[in-house]
Amino acid sequence: MLSPAFAAASTSPIGWALAIAAAIAYAIPALAARRLQETSARWGLRAAWALHLAAIAWSLIGDTPHFGFAPALSVTAWLVLTVYVVEQQLYPQLRSRWPLSAMGCMAVLLAGVFPGSPLHVNASPWLPLHLALGIASYGLFAAAVVHAALMTRAERQMRQDGSHDSGLPLLALERLTFRFVTAGFILLSATLLAGWWFGEALYGKAWVWNHKSVFSLMAWLTFAILLVGRKRFGWRGQRAVNMLYVGATLLLLAYVGSRFVLEVILKH
The missing domain is CATH 1.20.120 (Four Helix Bundle (Hemerythrin (Met), subunit A))
Incomplete structure (x- = not known):
């Protein structure tokens, strides 16, 4: 991480x-x-x-x-x-x-x-790649959350008056949402694997069980369950969106949350 x-x-x-x-x-x-x-x-x-x-x-x-x-x-x-x-x-x-x-x-x-x-200044030359993988996964999951919110709003509008103003068909929004989830999951997996396998080379110490790693693994597990559930059991609609929101929140707490506490609250 x-x-x-x-x-x-x-x-x-x-x-x-x-x-x-x-x-x-x-x-x-x-x-x-x-x-x-x-x-x-x-x-x-x-x-x-x-x-x-x-x-x-x-x-x-x-x-x-x-x-x-x-x-x-x-x-x-x-x-x-x-x-x-x-x-x-x-x-x-x-x-x-x-x-x-x-x-x-x-x-x-x-x-x-x-x-x-x-x-x-003396960090591992692999650190920029590790940073890029982690932030790219954040970006893809954030894009998935945005599309999921548009999908939820579109579904609500369709139930109310039979139309919606998102600009895209509902099925297209759903496909885009889970394409971003899949891509984000791949990058998150690569980020976690690099942190575990190359932790000592990247940060001078092996994998550490702290808030960041625990929340990251919980997010990874949530997204894995979501993708398996969608593929195996056809999870769709609000159930799938809610799991996406839970996973994204856990991922946000993993790095942004822990660094917010250190930088703003503890001022380290």
Whole structure:
């Protein structure tokens, strides 16, 4: 799993400039969603996406590279928005710009307030790959949660008036949701396997049973049960969505939750 050092860090002026620019760019399509034309709103979101990427890149390769719970959430939000930008090319009718813009705005500002801890300068060269696997799995499961929420809203609207405004057929939303779950499960499995097998090379110590590893394994088991249940027993609808939410919550507690306690509450 992810394990940067626990030293204090602060966001540089350049980092703050990029974060504020990205937040403003996100706020425009979020607050003026009904006033902007479709093309303008789409390009505004793409500009925010690019500025968000620049803010993330600066935090990782700037004067003092650092990482923590808020940057992890920021990267996760950016990955979800990346999925949305790609999906809009395939499904132009997809509608979820406002909540995703709001999510991106809050995530990039939170990462500015809590930039995390400086990364080890003498860390294993395999550590960036391990970090990338873990955060990519976060992003895929977050995308699955977003699609599951759209699916739940669409089902509720269909029961009420026979139509929905998500922009995608219900079955397409369901297929996309579980494709993201499957991909996220594969990356999460690779992340856990790397942490167990290469733990000493990555962090200087073997696998440790702590809150992070326990919550990660509980999340992995929940997603495994969900995928087996869907494949073997045809689990669908709210039952499957609820299991997805439980697994995503456990995964969130594994790294983001533990680092939040260390950085904000215990101030380590």
